[in-house]
Amino acid sequence: MKNKEYIAKVAEEAGISVEQAQKNLSALTEVMSGILQESNSIVISGFGTFEVKKKNERISVNPVTKKRLLIPPKLVVNFKPTTSTKEKLKEGERHE
Amino acid sequence: MKNKEYIAKVAEEAGISVEQAQKNLSALTEVMSGILQESNSIVISGFGTFEVKKKNERISVNPVTKKRLLIPPKLVVNFKPTTSTKEKLKEGERHE
Numbered sequence: 001m002k003n004k005e006y007i008a009k010v011a012e013e014a015g016i017s018v019e020q021a022q023k024n025l026s027a028l029t030e031v032m033s034g035i036l037q038e039s040n041s042i043v044i045s046g047f048g049t050f051e052v053k054k055k056n057e058r059i060s061v062n063p064v065t066k067k068r069l070l071i072p073p074k075l076v077v078n079f080k081p082t083t084s085t086k087e088k089l090k091e092g093e094r095h096e
Numbered sequence: 097m098k099n100k101e102y103i104a105k106v107a108e109e110a111g112i113s114v115e116q117a118q119k120n121l122s123a124l125t126e127v128m129s130g131i132l133q134e135s136n137s138i139v140i141s142g143f144g145t146f147e148v149k150k151k152n153e154r155i156s157v158n159p160v161t162k163k164r165l166l167i168p169p170k171l172v173v174n175f176k177p178t179t180s181t182k183e184k185l186k187e188g189e190r191h192e
Contacts, residue, residue, distance in 0.1 A: 003141040010127045043099050047128070050175070075182070077177045077181070078175070079175035
């Protein structure tokens with residue numbers, strides 16, 4: 001689902017304008033990016049935890065050419081849903 | 097960082113009450129869980145994409161006891177940050 005459809009749904013369910021819903025979302029995601037930049041994790045009650053993990057640099061070897069390639073270190077964002085969110089996902093699966 | 101500190105920061109930066117910030121966050125995450133339950137992905141502009149992936153059931157063998165164990169299928173939520181979010185994370189790393 002695209003951002004636009006998501007915002008429309010939030011606006012409808014919360015009884016607010018699309019503009020307001022987009023503003024709320026932007027405020028929340030901007031602060032979240034800022035926190036992830038400094039800290040390494042953030043807990044969202046009833047939703048899940050975002051965690052930044054650093055993957056170290058490593059050497060990859062192409063199995064065919066045997067060429068060695070250095071993969072640079074990178075930061076990945078891990079999202080771990082809460083049990084309640086996981087339960088919701090499972091319910092959705094049952095309805096399919 | 098805990099949910100409470102995050103909400104306090106959002107409230108401060110957006111110039112709204114803590115109650116309102118928590119309400120906004122709950123509205124957004126509830127709709128998001130609902131969408132992930134039905135659809136399999138959701139794009140948040142300027143932040144990233146959430147995607148639900150199904151991991152099939154598999155048989156795991158304990159290398160010591162050689163006991164075979166059936167790992168049931170499960171749903172995992174994958175979060176892929178946008179390039180802008182990734183850039184922000186890298187900046188944070190440089191400041192450390």
